[in-house]
Amino acid sequence: MKKQLLAASLLFSAMTSFGAGYELNLQGLRQLAMGGTGAAWPWDASTIYYNPGGLARLKGIQAYAAVDFIMPRVAYGNYNGQTGISRQQTFTPFNFYVGGPLQENSRFALGLGIYTAAGIGLDWNDHDNWSGRYLVESINLNATFIQPTISYRVNDLISVGAGFIYATGSFDLTNALPVGKDDTSGQAHLHGTANGVGFNLGVQLKPSDRLQIGLTYRSQVNMNLSGGTATFTVPTSLSTSFPNTTFETRLPLPQVATIGIGIRPIDNLTLQFDLNYTGWNSYDSLKINFATQTSALQNMHAPRHYKNTLTPRLGGCYKISKVVSVMAGAAYDPTPVPNGYVSPDLPDADRIILSCGVTVKPLPRFTVIAAFEGTLGMKRNGSYDYGQFSGTYQTQAATPGIGVYYNF
Amino acid sequence: MRRIYIIGSLALLFASCKPSVNITTAPVAGNADFSNYLAIGNSLTAGYTDGSLTVSGQLNSYPERLFEQFSMVQGVHGAKGPFIQPLLVSDNGYPGPKYVLGMTYNPCIPADSSLGPISYPNWIMNPSDVTYTSPSNNGQINNIAVPGIRVADYDVAGYGNYPAFVNANPYAARFYHNAGTASPLDELQYRVGNLYPTFFTMWLGANDVLGYATAGGVGDGTGAALPFPGTNIYNTNSITPYDKFDSLYDKALNVAISTGAGGALINIPDITNIPFFTTVPANGLILTRQGQADTLNARWGLSKIFQVGANYFIIQDNNGIRQAVPGELILLTTPQSNFTCLGWGSTVAIPQQYVLTTDEIQNIRRATASFNSFIQYEATRHNLAYVDMNKYLSTITTGVTYNGIKYTAEFVTGGAFSLDGIHLTQRGYAMVANQVIAAINAKYNSTVPSIDVNKYHGINFP
Numbered sequence: 001m002k003k004q005l006l007a008a009s010l011l012f013s014a015m016t017s018f019g020a021g022y023e024l025n026l027q028g029l030r031q032l033a034m035g036g037t038g039a040a041w042p043w044d045a046s047t048i049y050y051n052p053g054g055l056a057r058l059k060g061i062q063a064y065a066a067v068d069f070i071m072p073r074v075a076y077g078n079y080n081g082q083t084g085i086s087r088q089q090t091f092t093p094f095n096f097y098v099g100g101p102l103q104e105n106s107r108f109a110l111g112l113g114i115y116t117a118a119g120i121g122l123d124w125n126d127h128d129n130w131s132g133r134y135l136v137e138s139i140n141l142n143a144t145f146i147q148p149t150i151s152y153r154v155n156d157l158i159s160v161g162a163g164f165i166y167a168t169g170s171f172d173l174t175n176a177l178p179v180g181k182d183d184t185s186g187q188a189h190l191h192g193t194a195n196g197v198g199f200n201l202g203v204q205l206k207p208s209d210r211l212q213i214g215l216t217y218r219s220q221v222n223m224n225l226s227g228g229t230a231t232f233t234v235p236t237s238l239s240t241s242f243p244n245t246t247f248e249t250r251l252p253l254p255q256v257a258t259i260g261i262g263i264r265p266i267d268n269l270t271l272q273f274d275l276n277y278t279g280w281n282s283y284d285s286l287k288i289n290f291a292t293q294t295s296a297l298q299n300m301h302a303p304r305h306y307k308n309t310l311t312p313r314l315g316g317c318y319k320i321s322k323v324v325s326v327m328a329g330a331a332y333d334p335t336p337v338p339n340g341y342v343s344p345d346l347p348d349a350d351r352i353i354l355s356c357g358v359t360v361k362p363l364p365r366f367t368v369i370a371a372f373e374g375t376l377g378m379k380r381n382g383s384y385d386y387g388q389f390s391g392t393y394q395t396q397a398a399t400p401g402i403g404v405y406y407n408f
Numbered sequence: 409m410r411r412i413y414i415i416g417s418l419a420l421l422f423a424s425c426k427p428s429v430n431i432t433t434a435p436v437a438g439n440a441d442f443s444n445y446l447a448i449g450n451s452l453t454a455g456y457t458d459g460s461l462t463v464s465g466q467l468n469s470y471p472e473r474l475f476e477q478f479s480m481v482q483g484v485h486g487a488k489g490p491f492i493q494p495l496l497v498s499d500n501g502y503p504g505p506k507y508v509l510g511m512t513y514n515p516c517i518p519a520d521s522s523l524g525p526i527s528y529p530n531w532i533m534n535p536s537d538v539t540y541t542s543p544s545n546n547g548q549i550n551n552i553a554v555p556g557i558r559v560a561d562y563d564v565a566g567y568g569n570y571p572a573f574v575n576a577n578p579y580a581a582r583f584y585h586n587a588g589t590a591s592p593l594d595e596l597q598y599r600v601g602n603l604y605p606t607f608f609t610m611w612l613g614a615n616d617v618l619g620y621a622t623a624g625g626v627g628d629g630t631g632a633a634l635p636f637p638g639t640n641i642y643n644t645n646s647i648t649p650y651d652k653f654d655s656l657y658d659k660a661l662n663v664a665i666s667t668g669a670g671g672a673l674i675n676i677p678d679i680t681n682i683p684f685f686t687t688v689p690a691n692g693l694i695l696t697r698q699g700q701a702d703t704l705n706a707r708w709g710l711s712k713i714f715q716v717g718a719n720y721f722i723i724q725d726n727n728g729i730r731q732a733v734p735g736e737l738i739l740l741t742t743p744q745s746n747f748t749c750l751g752w753g754s755t756v757a758i759p760q761q762y763v764l765t766t767d768e769i770q771n772i773r774r775a776t777a778s779f780n781s782f783i784q785y786e787a788t789r790h791n792l793a794y795v796d797m798n799k800y801l802s803t804i805t806t807g808v809t810y811n812g813i814k815y816t817a818e819f820v821t822g823g824a825f826s827l828d829g830i831h832l833t834q835r836g837y838a839m840v841a842n843q844v845i846a847a848i849n850a851k852y853n854s855t856v857p858s859i860d861v862n863k864y865h866g867i868n869f870p
Contacts, residue, residue, distance in 0.1 A: 077429030080857040081480075085426065131860050134812030178813045178823060178862075179869055235869035237509065237523050296821070379429075388809040394427040 023253065023278070025333075026068045026093050026373075027115050029403045033357025033371035034315020035329025037272035039214030039260025042204060044367075044405050045097035048113035048149045051214040051260070052161030053202035055151035056109040058100040059407065066369065066403025067094045074122060074347060078391035082131045084344075087123040093142075095403070099149060109151040109161075117167065117221075118143040118253050120346045132344035133176040133185065135387045139345045143169035143223055143253060147200060157207065163200040167221045167253070169193065171228065173345075177242070179296075181235045190247060190288070192228020196221045198253075214260040214274075220282055221253040230290060232297075241296035249288045254336075255279040268319040272329075276313070280306035280336035302386050306336040315355075327371070328356045335380075342382025347393035349380035365407045373399040435477075437485035438853035440670045442478035445487055446550055446605035447471035448596065448664060449674075451831060452840075453553030453611050454579070455493075458508070459525070459828035460501030461555055461579065466493050468834040468864055471551045471609065473841035477856045478607070485606075492542055493551040494583040498534040503578050505531035507827035509820070509870055516749040523870075524744075525820070525827040540583040547585065552599050554579045554592070558615040559779075560648040562592045562656040564641055575641050593656075596663045608664050609844060611674035611797070612657065613779045616648035617772050618830070621679055624739060624761035625768030631775055647775045654782045661786055672793035672848050675780040677801040680737060680769055683819035684829035686805075688738040693719040693753050704754060721753030725765045729757040737764040740819070740829045793844075793851035800843045808839070811862050815839070823866045834864035 028046030031038030038047070042054025045064040070091045076084040099111020119142035124130040127137045144167065151161030170193050177186030198221035205213040225248055232242035260274040283306040289299045315329025333351040342348070357371030375397045383390035447453050447469075454461060455469030466472070471493070478487035496502050507525040514520040542549050556577055557567075566573045568580035568587030581587050585598045620627050627633070627645030635642050642648060664671060679685065695701050695716050704714040712722065712731045720732040732738075738753075742762040746752040764772070780798060787794035804824050805817045815836075816822035819829050824836035832840065838861040845856045 073427055075427040075429045077431050079432060080860065081432045082860050083429060085428065088426075129863070131811055131862065134862065175812075178866060180866065181868055181870070182865065237870045381431075386809075387812040389811050392429045392431050394429050396427040 023118050024070075024093055024116060026070070026399065026401065027095050027117070029066045029068075029357060029369040029371040029401050030317070030327060030359065031315075032068070032373055032399075032401060033327035033329060033355050033369075034272055034317060035313040035331040035353065035355055036311075037260060037262075037274040037313045037315040037329060039202070039216050039258045039274050040204070040212045040262035040272055041214075041260075041270060045099050045111065046095060046113075048097050048099055048111045048147060048163065049095070049115060049200070051202035051204050051216045052111075052149045052151055052163045052200055053159045053204035053216070054214065055099055055111050055149060055161050056101060056107060056153035056159045057204060057206070058109065060104060061098070061100040061102075061408040062405055063408070064095065064097040064403065064405040066401055067092050068399050068401035070397060070399045072121070072395065072397040074396075075394045076132070076344065076347070076391050078131075082391075084130045084132065085125050087125050089121055089123060091119060091121050091142075093119060101153075107153045109153075111149040111151070111163075113145070113147040113149060113163070115145055115147075116142060117145040118169070122346060124344070127176065128183070128185070132389055134178060135175060135343060135384070135389055136345040137174045137176060137187070138172075139174075140172040141169065141251075143167050143194070143221075145221075149200070157205060159204040159206070161202045161204070165198040165200060165219075165221060167196045167198065167223060169195070169223055171225055171249075171251075177232065177234060179234050179238055179242075186232065186234040186238070186242070188242075189231045189233075190228055191231075192225045192247070194223040194225035194251065196223045196253070210264040212262045214258070214262075216256075216258045216260075218256045220255040220279065223251040223253060225249050225251070238296065241294050243292050243294065243297070245290050245292040245297075247288055247290050249286070251286075252282045254282055270317045272313075272315045272317075274313040276309075276311040278309045278311065278336065281308050283336075304341055305338060306341070307338055309334050309336045323361050325359045326356070327358070330354050337382075339382055340385040342380060342390075342393070343384040343387065344389060344393075347380060347382060347395065349378040349382075349393065349395060351375045351378055367405050369403045369405075371401045373397075373401075432857070433855070435481045435486075435855045435857055437481045437483065438849070438855070440848065440852035440854050441485040441606040442481055442487045442856075443485055444603055444606045445471070445475055445478055445491065446599065446603055446608040446664070446669075447474075447553060448608060448660070449553040449611040450557045450615050451553070451555035452614060453551065453609075454555050455837065456555045456831050457826040457828075457833060457837075458501075458506040458831070459826075460504055460506040461496060462499045462501055462506055463496045464499050465834075466495050466551075468837060469493065469551065469553075470837040470841040470844065471553070473838055473859055474609065474844060475550070477841070477845060477859060480857060481854070490544070490548075491550045492544055492548050494540040494542075494549055496534075496537045496540075498537055500528055500531045500534070502537045503533070509827065509868065512744075514748060515745050520748075538582065542583075546602060548603055549583060549599060550603065552583070552595065556615060557592060557612070558619070558642075558644070558648055559612050559653050559656045559660070560616055560642045562596075562660050565589055565591045565594075567592050568595070593659060593663065596660055600663055600667060604667050605664075605669045606667070608669050608671040609674065610661065610664060610671065612660065613653065613676040613783065614679065615644075616653055616779065617676065617775050618679055619644040620647045621685070621764060621768075621772050622739065622741070622830075624759075625764050625771065626761050629768055629771030629775070631771070631778065647771060650775070650778050653779055657779075657782060658786065661790065665790055665792075670792065670852060672795050672844055672851070673783050673787045674795040674797050674844065675783045676776050677798050678773065678776060679830075680764070680772060681802055681805045681817060682830055683817055683822065683825045684740045685737040685764060686817065687740050687819040687829060688742060689718075690732040690734065690736045690738055691718045691720045692738070692747075693721050695719060707755060722755075722757045723753070723763045723765075724757040724760045725763065726760065732763070733766060735769065736766055737769065738762060739764070793847045795844050795847040797840065797843060800840075804839075810839070811860075813862060820867055827867070833866050835861050835866045838864050
């Protein structure tokens, strides 16, 4: 009979995972500096990401490399006086592009992009006292896209392009388990690698030298994770209830449709406007399935129900001289996370993004770009109903980036 | 290149100011005055857990939690302390050992071992725990809860005269001011005069039904039981008579409010929902072979039907031997090995002191409803906060999620109930405190903050 007594399951709602807004819009520094705009104007080889249709507009083959330094920090507080703050960390998403028309005046262009497309990282300070520890102690997720791309210039007006995306990424999550001894909680650690495929399409229109238009569509990429390792640190008497095992899960990186308009009212000034429609609603739930299940260790199924978002972006570039240009921009990036689903693994909020940057061309074929993006006012009072956890979050992210490109 | 430098320094500026969230406001007392808090109650108020009283249980009682929160209230109406509980010295359990989780072995099937509650093996009696002296000069005690006390005991003189008086209580003997002769009402009167409380909580009445229930309903459950001849003392196996409950509860309450104190009255949980009664299923007789079913059918005749799968146990009730019916409850204290070693529930009926029958459950529910309606009436009449703990603890039966943990009324694994299946864990008591705080805040327009339940211990797994 006693066996039966303990057969009751240790149902805990913990082990949620990926947060919201894990998409990164850091695939080109010039675009970053202009509020994230870039579908209309093929500035450089990063158009492989922003609009593959623009690749055939480049003057020749270009190699492009950049790195960003994201320093996100989240603070938490609730009405009962519990607080928390995430540990200071620096993440370094990167971009590498090479491509362009195969020879001068060729209508065909080929390219390859390797870039960080998505990622979050959050590690709450003082795990043992962090009141959200049964939901998340730390999380780290990233996805890198490898995108071979082909582009064709139909005529002076229309240029089209397409890229195939192979995505590879990793996933790491720890949270506390409510089975402990004295002051020590148990801990679950999930770790694995994921991959997926998708595509990136673009049409670039150039009615005149002063007006360009971009239409792009990037497909959803389902990051499938199987054979991840699940490791449990629990009291000895529960070791058979929490066997170390493998798990599988799936994370959708959402589809995005973008329309972009670029105008050049005067010779030295370019203005860009982009509108992104992001299909977050495909992220309706998170499921983690364990290969070995016990009465205590059950598959997890957490509702997400994210909402599609519409993000307007605005940016400008002013060419001061043949050597130096400066950029600035702003965007309003609404959160896909509805109230009731704001979880502490990434408590997303509406973002106001301000950015700026500069390009310097010390040599005729060589350009250095630096950019900076800051997000402001991201304070959100939200609840995560599934885990009955609520509070106010303030997120702060500062992202400087630096890169170079070379025209062959 | 100078501009790059500017961008670099801007980045540093952003990185150096770290975000923080502080949305709390200073808690206020509203119309309450928490400066002198007195806790009145039974084992649930004393911090009893894992089948005994321990010093760590006392230090994590819900009154201790309430005092800590009341202390956060600023100004003259916040709690000042000290908050003095009659603390034990030992953490082993008093007067008997607490339960801990350990391996248990089935004496008939030695290979059949499992993790379950066992008596703390290193228990020894600490002589200094027998009596308690307050460290305060005037003998101040703020938590006068006595495990086991009933409302029915409140007029029993010599309630602390243990062990000389057979109906005395060893916990009352530890700290009662006049243990030899005082009744609990006398003690309450003394404490109120000594402490002059401005605020109190009173959680009494659970034992007025629990004794009947844990005895398997063998006592008088009618609500009209008679005292032992020539005394005012009632058998602990019986449900306290309704009129006796009402009159003594009212007397105790009138003493508690005699200083003009505000307070909260906490009602009686539905004890038929707690793990002590719900862990062993009434249909826990699992047959795996048709031969077993045939044997039992032959043994008991046509009136009882057995088949492969789950079957209702054979039990004894007041009228004889029969098969249990859905909804009936088997007590957690039923010796587990007797199911397999002695054929309890299959070839031998489970004795009636381990079974709550449908009638007995109805007696418990009827009495609980009657007592609770009186408690609510008193709260309304005296303009006190009323805490519907019955309703709240019932929600734990279906599961209450708190900051990522789902608490249930499952034995051992549910997290809220301790290893005795009746009393709560530290976390369970913190959840209780949060309910009391919510009721107080609603009644007194105070803003006492609630407690981070998960800061405290749940079940301790070896």
